[in-house]
Amino acid sequence: MVIEDGIVRSNSALARGIYRMDLDAPEISASAKPGQFVNILISSDTNPLLRRPMSVASCTDGCIALIYKVIGTGTMAMREWQTGDTVSLLGPLGNGWEMPSKKLPILAGGGVGIAPINYLHEELERQGVKHLLIMGARQADEHFLSHAPDKNIILTTDDGSTGIKGTVVDGLTQLCEQSTYEDAVIYGCGPSAMLTALMSYTNERQLPCQLATEEIMACGIGLCQGCAVEVKTHMAISDRSYRKRIKLACLDGPVFWAHELV
Numbered sequence: 001m002v003i004e005d006g007i008v009r010s011n012s013a014l015a016r017g018i019y020r021m022d023l024d025a026p027e028i029s030a031s032a033k034p035g036q037f038v039n040i041l042i043s044s045d046t047n048p049l050l051r052r053p054m055s056v057a058s059c060t061d062g063c064i065a066l067i068y069k070v071i072g073t074g075t076m077a078m079r080e081w082q083t084g085d086t087v088s089l090l091g092p093l094g095n096g097w098e099m100p101s102k103k104l105p106i107l108a109g110g111g112v113g114i115a116p117i118n119y120l121h122e123e124l125e126r127q128g129v130k131h132l133l134i135m136g137a138r139q140a141d142e143h144f145l146s147h148a149p150d151k152n153i154i155l156t157t158d159d160g161s162t163g164i165k166g167t168v169v170d171g172l173t174q175l176c177e178q179s180t181y182e183d184a185v186i187y188g189c190g191p192s193a194m195l196t197a198l199m200s201y202t203n204e205r206q207l208p209c210q211l212a213t214e215e216i217m218a219c220g221i222g223l224c225q226g227c228a229v230e231v232k233t234h235m236a237i238s239d240r241s242y243r244k245r246i247k248l249a250c251l252d253g254p255v256f257w258a259h260e261l262v
C-alpha cells in the first residue's frame with residue numbers, strides 16, 4: 001500500500017450519472033488486483049475531511065481506471081477534475097476477488113458495483129477464461145455495455161428498456177433455469193439490497209459466491225473500525241468475542257464469501 005499522486009488522464013461520462021476516470025498511477029497499478037480499491041483525497045482542505053473509497057475498475061500500462069456514480073460532495077468534486085490534475089491516492093487496499101480455479105465464473109454487478117466486476121471481467125478476458133457477465137441498472141441509459149448474450153454479456157433493467165426486465169438476480173435466475181450451472185462460482189457487487197438477494201439465492205442453492213461489500217468507510221486501513229461486517233461463527237456463545245464475530249471490510253474484505261456473512 002502506498003500514497004501516490006495520480007495524474008488524471010481523462011474523466012468523462014460513460015452513461016447517465018456514471019463517469020470513468022483514468023489516472024496515471026504506476027506504483028498502484030503495478031500491484032492492484034481485481035476487487036481491490038483506492039482511497040481518494042477529494043480536497044487538500046478539510047471539506048470533505050475523509051477520503052472516498054473507489055474500486056479499481058481497470059488497470060493497464062501504469063494507469064488505473066475508476067468508474068463512479070455521482071451521489072454527493074466527493075463524487076461531485078471528482079466529476080470536475082480535468083486532465084493533468086493531481087489526485088492523492090491511497091492503495092491498493094483490501095483483499096480482492098479469489099480467482100476461480102476450475103469453476104465457471106458468473107459475474108454480477110449493479111449500480112456502483114460495476115467497477116470491481118469490470119476489472120475482474122477484463123482480467124478473465126485477458127487470461128482467456130470463459131465466463132458470463134450480468135450487469136444491472138434501472139434503465140438502458142445507465143448501461144455502458146450492450147446486451148450481447150452470444151458474447152456472454154447479459155444486461156438487466158428494472159423497466160425492461162434493454163436486456164432482461166428485472167434485477168441482476170432475475171437475470172441470474174433466468175440463466176440458471178436455461179442451463180445447469182452446477183460448476184459455477186458467482187461474483188457479485190452492488191447495492192446492499194442486491195447483495196442480500198444474491199446471498200439468499202446462492203446460499204439456498206449452495207452455489208459458491210463471493211460478494212464485494214461497499215460499506216461506508218473512513219480510514220480504509222483498519223484504524224477507525226467504521227466498516228465492521230458481522231460474520232457467522234459456529235463457536236459457543238461464550239467464545240463469540242467481538243473480534244471473532246466482526247471483520248473489517250477495508251482489511252478483511254471488501255470481498256467475502258457469501259456463506260460467511262450474517
Ligand SMILES: Cc1cc2nc3c(=O)[nH]c(=O)nc-3n(C[C@H](O)[C@H](O)[C@H](O)COP(=O)(O)OP(=O)(O)OC[C@H]3O[C@@H](n4cnc5c(N)ncnc54)[C@H](O)[C@@H]3O)c2cc1C
Nearest residue numbers: 052053054055067068069072073074075112115214215216
Ligand atoms: C470498498 C468500496 C469501493 C467502492 N467503489 C466504488 C466505485 O467503484 N464506484 C462508485 O461509484 N462508488 C464506489 N463506492 C461507494 C463510494 O465510496 C461512495 O459512493 C462515495 O464515497 C460517496 O461519496 P460522496 O462524497 O459523493 O457522497 P457523500 O456526500 O459522502 O454521501 C452521499 C450519500 O450517499 C451515502 N453513501 C456514502 N457512501 C456510501 C457507501 N459506500 N454505500 C452506500 N451509501 C453511501 C451517504 O450516507 C449519503 O446519504 C465504494 C465504496 C467502498 C466502501
Ligand code: FES
Nearest residue numbers: 220222224225250
Ligand atoms: S474503514 Fe476504518 S477500519 Fe475500515
